[in-house]
Amino acid sequence: MKSKNRLTLWERYLTREIGIEFKACLYFFAILFFYCIYRMLQDSFDAEIIHMAEMIVTCYIIGYIQVYLFDNFDEADSLGLKECIGVVVCTVLYCLVSYFGGWFGKNMIVTLILAAYILITYICVFIIYRSKRRIDDKKLNEELQIFQTEHGKK
Amino acid sequence: MKIDIKQITEGEESINIRYRDPNPTVGRIISLLRGEENRIWGRTEEGSVCFSADEILFLESVDDRLYAYTSDKVVRIDGTLSSFMNENGDEIFFRCSKSVVVNVNRVMSLKSLSSNRIDATMEGGEHIIISRRYASEFRRFLKGDR
Numbered sequence: 001m002k003s004k005n006r007l008t009l010w011e012r013y014l015t016r017e018i019g020i021e022f023k024a025c026l027y028f029f030a031i032l033f034f035y036c037i038y039r040m041l042q043d044s045f046d047a048e049i050i051h052m053a054e055m056i057v058t059c060y061i062i063g064y065i066q067v068y069l070f071d072n073f074d075e076a077d078s079l080g081l082k083e084c085i086g087v088v089v090c091t092v093l094y095c096l097v098s099y100f101g102g103w104f105g106k107n108m109i110v111t112l113i114l115a116a117y118i119l120i121t122y123i124c125v126f127i128i129y130r131s132k133r134r135i136d137d138k139k140l141n142e143e144l145q146i147f148q149t150e151h152g153k154k
Numbered sequence: 155m156k157i158d159i160k161q162i163t164e165g166e167e168s169i170n171i172r173y174r175d176p177n178p179t180v181g182r183i184i185s186l187l188r189g190e191e192n193r194i195w196g197r198t199e200e201g202s203v204c205f206s207a208d209e210i211l212f213l214e215s216v217d218d219r220l221y222a223y224t225s226d227k228v229v230r231i232d233g234t235l236s237s238f239m240n241e242n243g244d245e246i247f248f249r250c251s252k253s254v255v256v257n258v259n260r261v262m263s264l265k266s267l268s269s270n271r272i273d274a275t276m277e278g279g280e281h282i283i284i285s286r287r288y289a290s291e292f293r294r295f296l297k298g299d300r
Binding site: 075129134137140141146 | 286297298
């Protein structure tokens, strides 16, 4: 008996795509913030449109890599070896694109600071998702208790 | 099995059941006559057993065979997961994957996992993973909204 409420293959694909879209926006804004701070410290209040375009495309591509190659490590239940490899690979990719794209004037020190910033961002996002799941645990267990009371658990 | 049905015009109605060894089919007929429709008959290594549907923690379909897991035994029962759901209703039983049906009244706790999956810990300590595909429906099921 098929339920109309069950997610179809298309809906599951769409959910995943929206997830990647959200991820790309999240990391784009994080990197854009870093970029703006860098520009302001350089006494410049202009941002290069080409850099911003490169950033969003990079965030999309790395979003796909994160989800399809590294099992969505920033939303993982725990940080194991595979997740850590994912974090390092994606951070290196961001740094390589930023360096060769000249986002920070090919400055090695700024690129290294960017690497540290992205690592911290990944860890923060991981903690945020974990906290969200813990809150969800409480909600689910409350609903379970109500269900069992209503359905006369013996 | 020979079935002998006779219509009578007078006298007390009666049903005689003659069997060599207890088996699930005979068990189901006896349960029906005694008004114990919620009883389930199945086979374990020790022989035929009868138990209440409420005792089931979860059911698993393996190679077209259906197994019911209670806190102290694993029982092979006749039918499929779909036929079980049809016969026993879907008030407390939830189909959480293609091959598993879980008794929500026997779930001890729930844990939200990544990718919108749910880990259900049963009273026996077993962990049943409700996949992303069924998780949204499960949330609605808990709220009585489906």
